[in-house]
Amino acid sequence: MSKARTSFARTGAVHFALIAYTLVALFPVFLTIANSFKSRNAIFREPLAFPTPESFSLIGYETVLKQGDFVGYFQNSVVVTVVSIALVLLFGAMAAFALSEYRFRGNTLMGLYLALGIMIPIRLGTVAILQGMVATNLVNTLTALILVYTAQGLPLAVFILSEFMRTVSDDLKNAGRIDGLSEYAIFFRLVLPLVRPAMATVAVFTMIPIWNDLWFPLILAPAETTKTVTLGSQIFIGQFVTNWNAVLSALSLAIFPVLVLYVIFSRQLIRGITAGAVK
Amino acid sequence: MGSLQLKSIRKAYGGHEVLKGIDLEVKDGEFVIFVGPSGCGKSTLLRTIAGLEDATSGSVQIDGVEVGHVAPAKRGIAMVFQSYALYPHLTVKDNMGLGLKQAGVPKPEIEEKVGKAAGMLSLEPYLARRPAELSGGQRQRVAIGRAIVREPKLFLFDEPLSNLDAALRVNTRLEIARLHRSLQATMIYVTHDQVEAMTLADKIVVLNGGRIEQVGSPMELYNRPANLFVAGFIGSPQMNFIDGDRFGDGEAKTVGIRPEHIGLSRDGGDWKAKVIHVEHLGADTIVYLESDEVGPLTVRLFGEHRYAADDVVHATPVIGGMHRFDTDGRVINSGQ
Numbered sequence: 001m002s003k004a005r006t007s008f009a010r011t012g013a014v015h016f017a018l019i020a021y022t023l024v025a026l027f028p029v030f031l032t033i034a035n036s037f038k039s040r041n042a043i044f045r046e047p048l049a050f051p052t053p054e055s056f057s058l059i060g061y062e063t064v065l066k067q068g069d070f071v072g073y074f075q076n077s078v079v080v081t082v083v084s085i086a087l088v089l090l091f092g093a094m095a096a097f098a099l100s101e102y103r104f105r106g107n108t109l110m111g112l113y114l115a116l117g118i119m120i121p122i123r124l125g126t127v128a129i130l131q132g133m134v135a136t137n138l139v140n141t142l143t144a145l146i147l148v149y150t151a152q153g154l155p156l157a158v159f160i161l162s163e164f165m166r167t168v169s170d171d172l173k174n175a176g177r178i179d180g181l182s183e184y185a186i187f188f189r190l191v192l193p194l195v196r197p198a199m200a201t202v203a204v205f206t207m208i209p210i211w212n213d214l215w216f217p218l219i220l221a222p223a224e225t226t227k228t229v230t231l232g233s234q235i236f237i238g239q240f241v242t243n244w245n246a247v248l249s250a251l252s253l254a255i256f257p258v259l260v261l262y263v264i265f266s267r268q269l270i271r272g273i274t275a276g277a278v279k
Numbered sequence: 280m281g282s283l284q285l286k287s288i289r290k291a292y293g294g295h296e297v298l299k300g301i302d303l304e305v306k307d308g309e310f311v312i313f314v315g316p317s318g319c320g321k322s323t324l325l326r327t328i329a330g331l332e333d334a335t336s337g338s339v340q341i342d343g344v345e346v347g348h349v350a351p352a353k354r355g356i357a358m359v360f361q362s363y364a365l366y367p368h369l370t371v372k373d374n375m376g377l378g379l380k381q382a383g384v385p386k387p388e389i390e391e392k393v394g395k396a397a398g399m400l401s402l403e404p405y406l407a408r409r410p411a412e413l414s415g416g417q418r419q420r421v422a423i424g425r426a427i428v429r430e431p432k433l434f435l436f437d438e439p440l441s442n443l444d445a446a447l448r449v450n451t452r453l454e455i456a457r458l459h460r461s462l463q464a465t466m467i468y469v470t471h472d473q474v475e476a477m478t479l480a481d482k483i484v485v486l487n488g489g490r491i492e493q494v495g496s497p498m499e500l501y502n503r504p505a506n507l508f509v510a511g512f513i514g515s516p517q518m519n520f521i522d523g524d525r526f527g528d529g530e531a532k533t534v535g536i537r538p539e540h541i542g543l544s545r546d547g548g549d550w551k552a553k554v555i556h557v558e559h560l561g562a563d564t565i566v567y568l569e570s571d572e573v574g575p576l577t578v579r580l581f582g583e584h585r586y587a588a589d590d591v592v593h594a595t596p597v598i599g600g601m602h603r604f605d606t607d608g609r610v611i612n613s614g615q
Contacts, residue, residue, distance in 0.1 A: 171364035174331050179425075180352030180381035193368050
């Protein structure tokens with residue numbers, strides 16, 4: 001910002017607001033991580049304190065790693081999330097391209113139909129989905145979860161991406177057609193790179209609910225080999241006794257993969273190669 | 280190298296007809312320009328020739344071959360777009376070579392053709408750059424280079440100079456004229472700028488409301504406009520239109536005189552008039568008049584003249600500079 005348009009008071013106010021928001025947003029994360037390194041008594045005695053040499057304990061992490069196959073749960077979560085995002089992005093972008101690029105009868109209706117899923121929660125169909133999965137022998141497989149999450153993510157992806165694809169210059173696509181690129185080449189080589197920031201946005205919005213979901217893993221894939229992290233952590237939460245050390249440790253561990261994925265996507269959000277492509 | 284025949288091309292979007300039966304013949308090596316006000320269908324016509332839009336009916340023939348069902352890439356055309364439409368992720372060299380690469384031309388041949396085109400447009404220093412690192416004029420030269428490399432039967436230009444500033448526009452215009460001379464290629468060019476049309480074209484096609492108003496060389500259109508629309512569209516400042524009744528001309532509904540075909544004098548002349556406003560352009564002086572006899576008039580005088588607002592002057596039309604139009608707006612040929 002130029003010096004002429006800033007004043008100390010205004011900059012200060014902006015920074016105050018941002019810092020306050022950051023504190024609020026980070027507080028639960030801090031609480032989870034700090035308490036995961038404390039002994040059970042210390043958690044309840046002073047929940048807000050940092051771990052001290054006296055209260056420090058790795059008992060939570062030990063429990064988590066001993067009990068059940070946590071590495072396996074992690075793998076399941078990562079596989080389900082990454083494959084679902086990939087499918088949502090691929091099919092969502094393709095549908096969005098068709099809707100924004102081609103004029104055909106029922107184009108608008110088709111767009112509305114594809115966006116309908118944003119308004120209707122997929123959980124309403126749980127019973128039917130379960131019946132379908134039982135009938136196709138997909139219960140207790142990761143495929144079941146991937147299929148459901150792909151369906152869940154597609155409406156928003158189609159909606160956001162078709163809006164973005166309308167902004168890609170027609171001239172560019174036509175230049176590609178004249179140069180002999182197929183429609184697929186135009187889609188993959190010209191349009192997708194230009195809507196990359198939108199793809200990253202969609203990826204982030206799709207990723208978080210999938211990673212955190214408890215509902216569908218519990219219903220469709222509760223077997224030991226297909227448990228996700230969220231479901232795996234539930235064994236520590238009992239009706240009468242909850243192993244807080246273990247729960248907090250499991251949650252702390254669960255934060256990191258999402259963080260890594262987020263960092264990857266947010267780099268895409270920032271990087272823009274589109275500048276100067278078309279005026 | 281390339282000729283083009285259009286036969287009764289019609290194009291409708293839903294119920295709205297954009298092209299209402301276009302017939303046109305373009306000979307090999309001609310530079311043809313489509314002009315017209317916005318919404319007249321000139322860009323749609325160009326896109327139909329390119330195959331980016333399908334005509335609702337009618338036929339497009341390139342070199343005598345019907346191309347209605349031929350993909351744009353197989354029609355032997357190249358197109359330059361108003362927005363340049365360069366591939367942002369490719370270097371200048373790859374941008375220019377992509378069409379040939381897609382067509383399966385061997386690499387050394389692509390290199391050679393790109394090198395040659397880059398030489399013609401003095402683009403050699405920029406071959407390794409990406410479009411984002413180029414200025415507007417350079418980008419448009421790359422876009423033109425991309426067209427040249429394909430060695431097409433037909434060059435199609437869709438308002439290629441509209442995004443450039445005035446000085447670059449003149450330079451690029453000269454460059455396109457030079458290219459047309461050296462390549463001897465058939466070029467079809469769409470613009471709404473009549474200066475571009477007059478300076479570049481062998482043949483101008485004036486379009487209005489989806490129909491061709493007149494086809495002819497720039498000087499034909501200037502000297503012998505076929506109707507009121509062409510008379511008003513070609514020439515700047517616009518032709519003066521005077522009600523025929525004021526002349527006592529029973530036959531002509533409207534009489535047109537170009538601003539440069541009227542002389543001014545302080546002493547005496549046909550029409551007495553008051554000066555409303557004067558524009559001094561250096562080489563020209565444009566004088567706006569209000570006359571009791573014939574209404575408002577625009578007069579273009581060459582050189583500098585010391586007229587000022589509220590002066591009383593006399594305007595006299597140059598003999599033979601009058602264009603007479605009937606009630607339908609068509610020109611009346613009287614002894615010309």
